[in-house]
Amino acid sequence: MSVSAKLQKAIYDALVADAAVGALVADRIYDGAPSEHQFPCITFGPVDSFNEDLVCVDARTETVQLDVWSRDQGRMRPCKEICDAVKDALHLADLTLEQHALIRIRIDGIRVFRDADGVTAHGVVTVFADLEEIDG
Numbered sequence: 001m002s003v004s005a006k007l008q009k010a011i012y013d014a015l016v017a018d019a020a021v022g023a024l025v026a027d028r029i030y031d032g033a034p035s036e037h038q039f040p041c042i043t044f045g046p047v048d049s050f051n052e053d054l055v056c057v058d059a060r061t062e063t064v065q066l067d068v069w070s071r072d073q074g075r076m077r078p079c080k081e082i083c084d085a086v087k088d089a090l091h092l093a094d095l096t097l098e099q100h101a102l103i104r105i106r107i108d109g110i111r112v113f114r115d116a117d118g119v120t121a122h123g124v125v126t127v128f129a130d131l132e133e134i135d136g
Contacts, residue, residue: 068123079121
Protein backbone atom coordinates (compact mmCIF):
# COMPACT_ATOMS: atom_id res chain seq x y z
CA MET A 1 0.00 0.00 0.00
CA SER A 2 1.35 3.45 -0.89
CA VAL A 3 2.32 6.00 1.74
CA SER A 4 -0.60 8.15 0.52
CA ALA A 5 -3.09 5.31 1.02
CA LYS A 6 -1.63 4.61 4.47
CA LEU A 7 -2.00 8.27 5.40
CA GLN A 8 -5.64 8.21 4.30
CA LYS A 9 -6.24 5.10 6.42
CA ALA A 10 -4.62 6.76 9.46
CA ILE A 11 -6.78 9.87 9.01
CA TYR A 12 -9.91 7.75 8.57
CA ASP A 13 -9.09 5.66 11.65
CA ALA A 14 -8.46 8.80 13.74
CA LEU A 15 -11.77 10.35 12.67
CA VAL A 16 -13.76 7.15 13.29
CA ALA A 17 -12.16 6.76 16.72
CA ASP A 18 -12.87 10.35 17.77
CA ALA A 19 -15.98 10.61 19.96
CA ALA A 20 -16.76 14.21 18.98
CA VAL A 21 -16.59 13.46 15.26
CA GLY A 22 -18.67 10.30 15.78
CA ALA A 23 -21.32 12.23 17.68
CA LEU A 24 -21.73 14.55 14.68
CA VAL A 25 -21.41 12.23 11.66
CA ALA A 26 -21.59 8.69 13.11
CA ASP A 27 -19.70 6.41 10.69
CA ARG A 28 -20.45 8.47 7.56
CA ILE A 29 -16.85 9.05 6.47
CA TYR A 30 -16.37 8.10 2.83
CA ASP A 31 -13.64 7.79 0.21
CA GLY A 32 -15.77 9.59 -2.35
CA ALA A 33 -19.46 10.23 -1.88
CA PRO A 34 -21.74 7.23 -2.24
CA SER A 35 -24.63 7.65 -4.66
CA GLU A 36 -27.14 7.72 -1.81
CA HIS A 37 -25.58 9.27 1.27
CA GLN A 38 -27.03 10.72 4.41
CA PHE A 39 -26.11 14.05 5.86
CA PRO A 40 -24.00 15.08 7.63
CA CYS A 41 -20.91 13.28 6.34
CA ILE A 42 -17.23 13.65 5.55
CA THR A 43 -15.63 12.69 2.24
CA PHE A 44 -12.01 12.50 1.16
CA GLY A 45 -11.30 15.00 -1.61
CA PRO A 46 -8.27 15.85 -3.74
CA VAL A 47 -4.72 15.08 -2.60
CA ASP A 48 -1.51 16.85 -3.59
CA SER A 49 1.96 15.54 -2.87
CA PHE A 50 5.25 17.43 -2.95
CA ASN A 51 8.63 15.70 -2.70
CA GLU A 52 10.97 17.17 -0.13
CA ASP A 53 13.83 14.72 -0.33
CA LEU A 54 16.68 15.38 2.03
CA VAL A 55 20.08 13.72 2.26
CA CYS A 56 19.42 10.03 2.95
CA VAL A 57 15.70 10.67 3.59
CA ASP A 58 12.80 10.30 1.16
CA ALA A 59 10.27 12.83 2.40
CA ARG A 60 7.09 14.41 1.13
CA THR A 61 4.44 16.82 2.19
CA GLU A 62 0.97 15.67 1.34
CA THR A 63 -2.09 17.90 1.31
CA VAL A 64 -5.41 16.12 1.85
CA GLN A 65 -8.74 17.85 1.39
CA LEU A 66 -11.51 16.65 3.66
CA ASP A 67 -14.98 17.76 2.56
CA VAL A 68 -17.61 18.15 5.24
CA TRP A 69 -21.27 18.14 4.21
CA SER A 70 -24.35 19.04 6.22
CA ARG A 71 -27.89 19.78 5.22
CA ASP A 72 -29.86 21.61 7.88
CA GLN A 73 -32.14 24.07 6.08
CA GLY A 74 -29.18 26.07 4.87
CA ARG A 75 -27.68 26.56 8.32
CA MET A 76 -23.89 26.78 8.43
CA ARG A 77 -23.45 26.04 12.17
CA PRO A 78 -23.64 22.21 11.93
CA CYS A 79 -20.98 22.16 9.22
CA LYS A 80 -18.73 24.48 11.26
CA GLU A 81 -19.08 22.21 14.29
CA ILE A 82 -18.03 19.17 12.26
CA CYS A 83 -15.07 21.02 10.76
CA ASP A 84 -13.91 22.05 14.24
CA ALA A 85 -14.27 18.46 15.49
CA VAL A 86 -12.16 17.24 12.53
CA LYS A 87 -9.52 19.85 13.35
CA ASP A 88 -9.49 18.83 17.01
CA ALA A 89 -9.12 15.15 16.05
CA LEU A 90 -6.26 15.66 13.58
CA HIS A 91 -4.28 18.84 14.29
CA LEU A 92 -0.85 17.81 15.62
CA ALA A 93 -2.24 14.32 16.37
CA ASP A 94 0.15 11.49 17.10
CA LEU A 95 -0.89 9.12 14.31
CA THR A 96 0.99 6.00 13.29
CA LEU A 97 1.51 4.87 9.73
CA GLU A 98 2.31 1.27 8.99
CA GLN A 99 5.89 1.10 7.60
CA HIS A 100 6.28 4.87 7.02
CA ALA A 101 6.76 7.75 9.44
CA LEU A 102 4.33 10.60 9.96
CA ILE A 103 6.51 13.46 11.10
CA ARG A 104 3.68 15.95 11.62
CA ILE A 105 0.04 16.41 10.69
CA ARG A 106 -1.65 19.76 10.91
CA ILE A 107 -4.79 21.55 9.84
CA ASP A 108 -3.84 24.69 7.94
CA GLY A 109 -7.23 25.92 6.92
CA ILE A 110 -10.97 25.53 7.17
CA ARG A 111 -13.47 27.07 4.77
CA VAL A 112 -17.25 26.76 5.13
CA PHE A 113 -19.73 27.94 2.50
CA ARG A 114 -23.25 27.28 1.27
CA ASP A 115 -23.57 25.20 -1.90
CA ALA A 116 -25.57 26.47 -4.86
CA ASP A 117 -28.64 24.45 -3.80
CA GLY A 118 -29.08 26.83 -0.86
CA VAL A 119 -29.57 24.05 1.69
CA THR A 120 -26.24 22.21 1.77
CA ALA A 121 -23.36 23.61 3.82
CA HIS A 122 -19.94 22.53 2.56
CA GLY A 123 -16.79 22.68 4.64
CA VAL A 124 -13.28 22.18 3.33
CA VAL A 125 -10.64 21.14 5.86
CA THR A 126 -7.08 21.29 4.53
CA VAL A 127 -4.77 18.72 6.13
CA PHE A 128 -1.00 18.90 5.70
CA ALA A 129 1.11 15.86 6.53
CA ASP A 130 4.90 15.70 6.53
CA LEU A 131 5.90 12.12 5.77
CA GLU A 132 9.04 10.04 5.61
CA GLU A 133 8.89 7.18 3.15
CA ILE A 134 10.70 4.15 4.52
CA ASP A 135 11.58 1.27 2.24
CA GLY A 136 10.80 -2.08 3.65
